[in-house]
Amino acid sequence: MIRYNLKYQLFFSLLILLNTNSVIGQQSIPQTASLKSIFKKDFLIGAALNTKQIEDKDPKSAVLIPQQFSAITPENCMKAEVIHPTWDMYNFDLADKIVAYGQKHHIKVNGHTLIWHSQLPAFVRNMQNADSVKQFFNNHINTVASRYDGKIFSWDVVNEALEEDGTLRKSIYSQKLGENYIVEAFRLAQAASPKSELYYNDYNIEQPTKRAGAIALIKKIQAAGVRIDGVGIQGHWRVNHIPFKDIEESIIAFAALGVKVMFTELDLGVLSNPWDKDAADVSQTAQYSEKMNPYPNGLPDSVQTQLANNYEELFKLFLKHKDKISRVTFWGVSDGQSWLNGWPIRGRTNYPLLFDRNFDPKPAFYKIVALKQKD
């Protein structure tokens, strides 16, 4: 297995030597090109942070995150299950910490997520009474969104509310509150957090049928005179299975509604799935087998190259539409933390991000950076 980045690292270290004297002073910290600086004029570059990273308990992340990213999203700690575990009790510990982390490093925080059918606290999952669901809904949005008004840049107000055919997902919210609950969620968030941008976030909304559902949803919110600032295409795709044409059509279609377009949970899995169709619905899982975990000890160069070429192609598309795209967030910082190591099959070794398990940049990183060197 050739040491893939030596050639690249030497080239870029030379570049930094030429550009950034201050770094030289800090001999101990290896310097790498910075995604956030390189794409500064194009769009924010973000990453989802786990608990260890939010609490700065991961030395390598502690260097890499402020160096590379201009936006962060909490992977789990702002979800209702964590932040609102019982009826009248909120747990803002980690949420406060990621907000403080963002303020300390001048990094924009995207709140994820106020209203989602998954990762709900037990007291909500078992609710039968519609009035109780409504009270939870109002209290949760008002309490959480108002706490961080002016402190966080944006919210995924509603996450994954559509079925694959673009119709409203059947959830405790649609069943107990009716089909207008999404408009109401944005209305409440607008009042509770006037200083934050408000987004609808989902997976597979680049696909024409589900995209049509998302467009109808955005138009419904706008028609109600309620603010929606952007739409998040999650971007959980697989190497060699990226729907580039659908993605470009989606960027253009959503931007035509006057909202910002973001890629909010980008990762490119290199492992096949038992059903071999793309989705991100965590309720779908499958049994472990060695056949389904082919790269436990490292990624073959051929797949590494495919991954790098796919990311390069994606970023060429993002740069082509940089006037419409406000943020590209990776769902994690390094391969080791990716949810795709445990989904849909637990115990696999996946390689979906730009930094490897040692937090070293992968060929995909250098391919993306090189796009801007050509500018």
Ligand code: G3I
């Ligand atoms: O915190 C508990 C821990 O106390 C317990 O010991 C452990 C044992 O299972 O579970 C821990 O909770 C896990 C949590 O991540 C924190 O690590 C949950 O089981 C696990 O299900 C949860 O997975 C998260 C998943 O959302 C749940 O829906 C993933 O980390 C997170 O990456 C993933 O993110 C979602 C986005 O929010 C929305 N879009 C799809 C994306 C991928 O599914």
